[in-house]
Amino acid sequence: MSTVSDVSTLARNAVHVLPEGGLVQKLKLGRPLRVKLGIDVTSPDIHIGRAIPLQRMRAFQDAGHVGVLIIGDYTTRIGDPSGRSSERPILDPAEIDRNARTYLDQALIIVDPDRTEVRYNGEWLAGLDFADVLRLTRTTTVSQILERDDFEKRIAAGEPISVSELLYPLMQAYDSVAVEADVELGGTDQLYNLLAGRTVMEAYGLEPQVVLTTPLLLSWDRAKMSSSVGNNIPLTGPAEEQFGRTMRIPDEMLEQWWALVAERPVPRGEPMEAKLELARFIVRRSHGDESARAAEAHFTRVVREGGAPEDVAEHRLPDGDPVHLPAVLAGAFGLSTSEARRLIAQGGVKLDGATVTELDASREGLAGRLLQAGKRRFVRLVASS
């Protein structure tokens, strides 16, 4: 089962495959390889960028190998002791479990459930005593750990780094020991951690894993796609939103997105059509054909033609007459009334397509009408009966 074409499929889009020739060696073992991917459960949603390593896992699975998803429950539970790091908030066990489950539901869109093993790292990390931890820490040196780009930058920026944070790469590396990983996947930002896994495995007398990294998907703002920044396309988000967000990417990014997300070359022809096709692909993968068609219809109707969507939620008018529109907008769209007032002042609010200029309107004049805030938010007003 190890041929050159296998390797090129398995390592498609890969930035690093280390060591040189290591993957071929592993394939020659002639048994299903254990392909590890660590999961950060601090934020449960997977976006299409985080799905890229999962796509590699799927490729390995399709070739007969086993995917091992590691849920970093223990790592997360310990958190950052100062409790202040926004990157590593301490979560309670219930939330970790919930996040892990949410994560897995989404991951199954990409990976093969029959060939996936899910492990919680608390399983082995919780059992280590202090001597075990010291043994682990002896496998590396402070300067090696501080070499990591992330740490270097934070030191340069005068930001705090707690000692426990230095141990994260080691904990992650120990996961590889525990599951006897043959291959570990990750984004290029994980290169250091993945290589640390090799060092530690060797120190524990295991054959070190092969490291395979994939590029980080840049979003429409040319920054790394990230849920906390909000420039992400969630793997299970609403179809219409997935479609619209995909349409936001600049034309120059089409090539990278097609290669990484769809794993195909950009279709020839108009960039607009290539972008639409990419949006269809993304929605179809998550929600199926039907949803992809509906999402496109919605996009055409609302964004390209500036019309109202097909289905508009109803919103009950508050009591009283006349009705205070900022209050209605606040209730319908989750704005503050101050925001709503500004929106009206800027001509961003429409009733049945006509720009609203007054703050109050009669009950009768509002019932049954279509209220629009900006270009994409709509609500059908109904009188409470």
Added chain:
RNA sequence: GCAGGGAUUCCCGAGUGGCCAAAGGGGGCGGGCUGUAAACCCGCUGGCUCAGCCUUCGGAGGUUCGAAUCCUCCUCCCUGCACCA
């Protein structure tokens, strides 16, 4: 331990007694334009019963007619020095 520097609105960052709901940038939102939710241009961006009022500048007190700005204590962060069996 000693000495210095710092904590400002969603983020970064100016502001050192009244002209401060607080410069500037980012982000977000709205409008215009457009093949696109891109790019570009313009505007807005604490809350409210909105020509007025209320709350905000790490926390708690205090000085003052008046405090983001001054004082005291506290919490946290950074840097240097000292310490380092």
